[in-house]
Amino acid sequence: xxxxxxxxxxxxxxxxxxxxxxxxxxxxxxxxxxxxxxxxxxxxxxxxxxxxxxxxxxxxxxxxxxxxxxxxxxxxxxxxxxxxxxxxxxxxxxxxxxxxxxxxxxxxxxxxxxxxxxxxxxxxxxxxxxxxxxxxxxxxxxxxxxxxxxxxxxxxxxxxxxxxxxxxxxxxxxxxxxxxxxxxxxxxxxxxxxxxxxxxxxxxxxxxxxxxxxxxxxxxxxxxxxxxxxxxxxxxxxxxxxxxxxxxxxxxxxxxxx
Amino acid sequence: xxxxxxxxxxxxxxxxxxxxxxxxxxxxxxxxxxxxxxxxxxxxxxxxxxxxxxxxxxxxxxxxxxxxxxxxxxxxxxxxxxxxxxxxxxxxxxxxxxxxxxxxxxxxxxxxxxxxxxxxxxxxxxxxxxxxxxxxxxxxxxxxxxxxxxxxxxxxxxxxxxxxxxxxxxxxxxxxxxxxxxxxxxxxxxxxxxxxxxxxxxxxxxxxxxxxxxxxxxxxxxxxxxxxxxxxxxxxxxxxxxxxxxxxxxxxxxxxxxxxxxxxxxxxxxxxxxxxxxxxxxxxxxxxxxxxxxxxxxxxxxxxxxxxxxxxxxxxxxxxxxxxxxxxxxxxxxxxxxxxxxxxxxxxxxxxxxxxxxxxxxxxxxxxxxxxxxxxxxxxx
Numbered sequence: 001x002x003x004x005x006x007x008x009x010x011x012x013x014x015x016x017x018x019x020x021x022x023x024x025x026x027x028x029x030x031x032x033x034x035x036x037x038x039x040x041x042x043x044x045x046x047x048x049x050x051x052x053x054x055x056x057x058x059x060x061x062x063x064x065x066x067x068x069x070x071x072x073x074x075x076x077x078x079x080x081x082x083x084x085x086x087x088x089x090x091x092x093x094x095x096x097x098x099x100x101x102x103x104x105x106x107x108x109x110x111x112x113x114x115x116x117x118x119x120x121x122x123x124x125x126x127x128x129x130x131x132x133x134x135x136x137x138x139x140x141x142x143x144x145x146x147x148x149x150x151x152x153x154x155x156x157x158x159x160x161x162x163x164x165x166x167x168x169x170x171x172x173x174x175x176x177x178x179x180x181x182x183x184x185x186x187x188x189x190x191x192x193x194x195x196x197x198x199x200x201x202x203x204x205x206x207x208x209x210x211x212x213x214x215x216x217x218x219x220x221x222x223x224x225x226x227x228x229x230x231x232x233x234x235x236x237x238x239x240x241x242x243x244x245x246x247x248x249x250x251x252x253x254x255x256x257x258x
Numbered sequence: 259x260x261x262x263x264x265x266x267x268x269x270x271x272x273x274x275x276x277x278x279x280x281x282x283x284x285x286x287x288x289x290x291x292x293x294x295x296x297x298x299x300x301x302x303x304x305x306x307x308x309x310x311x312x313x314x315x316x317x318x319x320x321x322x323x324x325x326x327x328x329x330x331x332x333x334x335x336x337x338x339x340x341x342x343x344x345x346x347x348x349x350x351x352x353x354x355x356x357x358x359x360x361x362x363x364x365x366x367x368x369x370x371x372x373x374x375x376x377x378x379x380x381x382x383x384x385x386x387x388x389x390x391x392x393x394x395x396x397x398x399x400x401x402x403x404x405x406x407x408x409x410x411x412x413x414x415x416x417x418x419x420x421x422x423x424x425x426x427x428x429x430x431x432x433x434x435x436x437x438x439x440x441x442x443x444x445x446x447x448x449x450x451x452x453x454x455x456x457x458x459x460x461x462x463x464x465x466x467x468x469x470x471x472x473x474x475x476x477x478x479x480x481x482x483x484x485x486x487x488x489x490x491x492x493x494x495x496x497x498x499x500x501x502x503x504x505x506x507x508x509x510x511x512x513x514x515x516x517x518x519x520x521x522x523x524x525x526x527x528x529x530x531x532x533x534x535x536x537x538x539x540x541x542x543x544x545x546x547x548x549x550x551x552x553x554x555x556x557x558x559x560x561x562x563x564x565x566x567x568x569x570x571x572x573x574x575x576x577x578x579x580x581x582x583x584x585x586x587x588x589x590x591x592x593x594x595x596x597x598x599x600x601x602x603x604x605x606x607x608x609x610x611x612x613x614x615x616x617x618x619x620x621x622x623x624x625x626x627x628x629x630x631x632x633x634x635x636x637x638x639x
Contacts, residue, residue: 065537065538067534067537067538086542086543090540090542091540093537093538093539093540094540096538097538098534098535098538100531100534100535100538102529102531104529104531104532104534104535105535106532106535106536106550106554107554108553108554108557117539117541117549117550118539118540118541121541121545121549122539122540122541122545163535166539167538167539170539170540
């Protein structure tokens with residue numbers, strides 16, 4: 001599915017960087033949650049972000065589509081700088097898909113309607129085309145047979161896969177995953193991770209906040225370790241797990257890999 | 259403890275047995291619901307006794323001993339044969355067209371009938387969830403119907419419909435017009451106010467809060483007085499809008515303040531994740547509200563919205579205070595008719611009014627219950 005509006009806004013020459021974060025600082029009241037974050041992500045790169053909870057991982061991720069605002073620094077996504085301008089924010093959000101820890105499906109809409117809502121109302125796609133597109137992605141996440149059901153009737157794993165399909169229906173260039181498996185029962189983690197691994201083979205830019213170190217090892221191009229609102233270490237998976245450079249990283253890895 | 263007591267392995271599956279007879283069927287139901295304990299038995303006996311005490315006299319008064327036909331008060335007066343006559347329905351029958359139309363000219367009353375039919379059609383279209391093309395139904399109800407109704411009831415001399423001043427309108431016609439305008443006007447206005455109250459823009463928030471708190475802080479009668487007595491003081495008499503229109507605006511504004519608080523309760527109950535998910539998909543504020551947030555919020559608040567509607571429907575009786583002849587006022591006027599002066603005239607008139615209001619309000623309540631259960635079944639959360 002080639003989407004004319006998407007390619008027009010992104011342009012062939014949006015620059016080499018999918019995401020550029022420069023000197024990002026954010027406070028919740030007096031609490032300094034993000035401290036001088038600098039990060040550039042190349043198009044097609046798959047990044048896993050890990051670290052202790054409260055370290056600012058999710059907050060940083062949520063700055064990329066401006067679900068959070070900030071007090072200092074710049075975030076540029078696909079050549080568009082995120083400012084207070086709502087038009088600019090909506091333009092970025094159209095091209096950035098997000099998957100949440102709590103799925104956040106719309107409970108009053110069926111699975112299919114969840115997937116077609118944004119293509120119809122944001123991309124102005126005819127309903128029939130949107131439904132075809134949605135069915136294609138639902139088949140991809142392996143639940144086309146649930147299309148007519150309401151989300152509440154699905155298991156957690158199925159709901160999360162619908163959420164992934166819903167995000168993909170907007171043909172995003174970048175996908176953000178905010179702890180996609182943390183709210184799932186253990187036996188459902190695998191089906192969601194498998195979907196994400198398959199997606200990673202597509203060349204879509206992915207940023208994943210997760211504690212699934214197996215997934216990180218298998219899929220990530222780079223792993224970012226965050227603690228206390230700072231990026232402590234960025235490394236390639238092999239080096240990250242075998243020769244972590246920073247003391248904090250070593251300590252963290254010791255605690256989660258027994 | 260022996261090893262055999264600590265370790266267990268089922269050898270044969272336990273098959274399902276039928277439930278004991280005493281716990282199912284009519285007998286079981288009676289036993290568990292009406293006669294389960296001494297307290298429950300006492301309550302059952304008291305309720306049965308109360309019903310026996312209250313219901314038969316009511317039936318006797320309103321049905322068996324009631325007078326159904328007659329030309330004037332003679333029919334309903336106590337006589338030697340009937341020392342205690344029942345309700346005087348003959349009075350209601352004779353006055354019924356006044357109760358429905360007020361002083362609306364007799365030759366033009368077909369317009370009111372047509373209005374009732376058009377309105378009933380619109381309500382049925384919207385209320386029946388499985389109806390075809392409900393989007394057109396909404397357009398009909400919210401745009402076409404108000405225009406047609408205004409033309410019909412008020413008159414358009416150009417189209418051969420003579421003008422009927424609202425001072426001649428009365429009875430059920432006025433009650434229905436006031437209630438419908440109040441209900442239809444207050445919902446969108448209330449939604450806007452609720453959104454305004456939660457707005458990120460302080461000026462919008464301040465305006466909404468001021469309006470809501472001010473209107474909620476004064477009685478409806480005050481609002482009606484303001485609309486009908488104070489307004490002409492500021493606007494020259496010939497520019498001042500019609501008396502009924504002023505009351506309509508007053509009622510709609512008053513109801514919208516209550517509606518705003520009801521809707522706000524629904525908005526608060528929607529988890530933040532819904533806003534974030536809708537935002538992350540690139541939906542603009544109004545689309546997010548219209549497609550994701552409000553459908554859920556209104557569903558949650560449906561019982562409260564209907565509750566407000568029911569309150570509003572009964573509050574319409576207050577418009578009599580600014581000289582508008584609503585249904586209750588027409589009964590009030592008719593019961594003073596010397597031709598029908600009997601001991602039971604007032605009781606009958608008021609009972610008739612009670613039945614009318616009860617049917618309307620209970621209808622709304624039942625409908626809301628139905629919709630609620632249907633939605634609950636469809637989208638179990």
